[in-house]
Amino acid sequence: MVWSFSDAGVVKVWSPSRLLSAGMSFFLHGGVCMAGRNSFAKLREAMSPESRERARGKAVALRQEMDLAELRNAMQLSQEELASSLHIGQASVAKMEKRTDMYVSTLRRFIEAMGGELDIVARFPDHAIHITTFSQIREDSSEKSTA
Numbered sequence: 001m002v003w004s005f006s007d008a009g010v011v012k013v014w015s016p017s018r019l020l021s022a023g024m025s026f027f028l029h030g031g032v033c034m035a036g037r038n039s040f041a042k043l044r045e046a047m048s049p050e051s052r053e054r055a056r057g058k059a060v061a062l063r064q065e066m067d068l069a070e071l072r073n074a075m076q077l078s079q080e081e082l083a084s085s086l087h088i089g090q091a092s093v094a095k096m097e098k099r100t101d102m103y104v105s106t107l108r109r110f111i112e113a114m115g116g117e118l119d120i121v122a123r124f125p126d127h128a129i130h131i132t133t134f135s136q137i138r139e140d141s142s143e144k145s146t147a
Contacts (some may be wrong), residue, residue, distance in 0.1 A: 014023040069097040
């Protein structure tokens with residue numbers, strides 16, 4: 001099957017027999033039927049400016065939302081490297097990446113091991129509040145450990 005998308009967001013599904021009857025060529029690539037061999041640059045050039053802007057906006061949004069495994073991959077870290085930083089086994093990192101619920105402190109350690117900083121923000125319809133309670137707890141515990 002070949003999927004095509006129009007500027008209006010309409011999705012069309014083309015079967016190989018329909019492509020042949022329409023006089024279109026296709027080839028099988030990894031079990032997927034594809035029409036033609038256009039580069040992405042050629043496809044992008046054929047898009048309207050509005051479609052290109054919508055695609056760019058969607059790409060930006062996708063880069064801002066990642067699960068932990070995607071984030072680790074984006075940071076070019078292996079599970080083994082992250083496990084070494086956290087002083088745990090690779091299997092534990094794999095389990096952490098699959099969890100849907102975990103302690104804030106565990107998530108903070110995971111993010112910090114990748115070189116990041118965890119911020120927690122509560123978003124309301126008319127404003128957003130940066131929650132400082134969790135960072136205050138971390139600062140208090142580090143002060144006690146150095147005293």
